[in-house]
Amino acid sequence: MSDDDALIAELREAVADGALVTDRAREAARAAFTWRTIDEELMDLVHDSAATGELRVRGAETVRAFGFQARDLGLEVELDDGVLTGQVIPTGRCRLTAVGRDAEPFVIEVDDSGFFSLPFTLTGAVRFVVEVGEDRLSTSWVSF
Amino acid sequence: MERGLRELVLAARAGDESAWDALVERFLPLVCGTIARVGLRGAEADDVNQTVWLRLVEHLDGVREPAALPGWLATTARRESVRVRHSDRRAVPVDLSSGPEVVADGPDVDAELLRAERGRALREALDQLPEDRRRLLLLLIEDPPRAYAEVSALLGIPIGTIGPTRARALEQLRNAAALVALAETTEETR
Numbered sequence: 001m002s003d004d005d006a007l008i009a010e011l012r013e014a015v016a017d018g019a020l021v022t023d024r025a026r027e028a029a030r031a032a033f034t035w036r037t038i039d040e041e042l043m044d045l046v047h048d049s050a051a052t053g054e055l056r057v058r059g060a061e062t063v064r065a066f067g068f069q070a071r072d073l074g075l076e077v078e079l080d081d082g083v084l085t086g087q088v089i090p091t092g093r094c095r096l097t098a099v100g101r102d103a104e105p106f107v108i109e110v111d112d113s114g115f116f117s118l119p120f121t122l123t124g125a126v127r128f129v130v131e132v133g134e135d136r137l138s139t140s141w142v143s144f
Numbered sequence: 145m146e147r148g149l150r151e152l153v154l155a156a157r158a159g160d161e162s163a164w165d166a167l168v169e170r171f172l173p174l175v176c177g178t179i180a181r182v183g184l185r186g187a188e189a190d191d192v193n194q195t196v197w198l199r200l201v202e203h204l205d206g207v208r209e210p211a212a213l214p215g216w217l218a219t220t221a222r223r224e225s226v227r228v229r230h231s232d233r234r235a236v237p238v239d240l241s242s243g244p245e246v247v248a249d250g251p252d253v254d255a256e257l258l259r260a261e262r263g264r265a266l267r268e269a270l271d272q273l274p275e276d277r278r279r280l281l282l283l284l285i286e287d288p289p290r291a292y293a294e295v296s297a298l299l300g301i302p303i304g305t306i307g308p309t310r311a312r313a314l315e316q317l318r319n320a321a322a323l324v325a326l327a328e329t330t331e332e333t334r
Contacts, residue, residue, distance in 0.1 A: 004310070004311060004314050007314050007317065008285055008314070011266055011270065011285050013263065014262065014263035014264075014266040014267050014270075015266075015270070015282070015285060017173055017177045017260070018173055018267050020173065020176040020177055021172045021176050022176075025175075025176055025189075025190065025193045026168065026172060028190065028194040029168040029172055029193065029197040030164070030165055032194065032197035033161055033164040033165075035198055035201055036201050036202075037202070042202055048227065101194060123191075124191050124194065125195045125198055138202075140199060141195050141198040141199055141202070142195070143191050143195050143228070
């Protein structure tokens with residue numbers, strides 16, 4: 001192949017790659033900036049069942065589990081067959097909210113031992129917000 | 145003159161939305177390309193794209209070296225895509241006896257970065273060409289290729305001039321792409 005033919009092939013690939021960018025993708029990426037929070041402490045994603053490859057399969061469903069950690073607080077969540085279960089560690093009074101990128105936030109009831117379990121139907125990007133007293137902590141965004 | 149990567153990251157961190165939009169414009173092809181080549185399309189691809197940019201927003205304050213940003217984006221997009229593929233309920237169940245699938249993203253991420261960089265330089269270079277040369281090249285890259293007679297009819301130019309014009313347009317494209325790439329390297333080592 002001549003240099004010119006090679007360049008034509010490269011250009012074809014470059015133009016095709018440019019066409020992979022949709023207006024929808026651009027809007028979502030731009031809109032992400034409005035979710036910028038400066039005052040909240042971030043809980044990092046420290047454990048992800050899919051990233052570590054330890055996916056468990058029960059029947060036809062896949063169980064997804066995430067672990068988040070901030071300095072003084074941990075959160076474990078697991079989605080199995082449409083039911084979200086998990087625990088806030090250490091236990092104590094707190095308020096837990098699920099925030100969907102495309103849905104209204106909703107409060108998750110946490111019992112005195114820090115456990116919770118509820119039907120969960122949010123799709124797309126989700127983050128969890130834990131409020132303990134005056135402190136407000138947000139997890140990284142994940143999608144189940 | 146385009147704003148440098150470092151400047152854009154610092155401005156976005158300070159709350160400048162136009163700087164964020166510029167970052168999106170610059171790296172969206174990298175993110176979308178990475179997601180597409182893991183094999184995701186449609187709603188799944190949109191979800192991953194959204195997650196990647198939301199992660200960047202929260203990660204923005206932690207970016208110490210702006211030059212590392214493209215690598216971070218490609219790695220995050222790839223990992224998130226691989227994860228979604230694994231959890232895809234329509235996917236064939238993984239053979240669990242073969243052990244966990246390793247997410248080896250090193251070489252793939254490097255390939256994506258190179259491809260995105262080169263692609264961006266070529267698309268920018270193409271935009272800089274005179275309109276007639278740009279239109280000619282866009283016709284010539286079509287797959288399957290068009291016959292010169294067809295190109296001649298579409299552009300209203302004699303068949304005999306297509307070959308020489310193609311050669312000159314490609315030469316100009318090559319030089320412009322090299323200049324775009326050079327400007328980028330200079331900016332990043334500044």
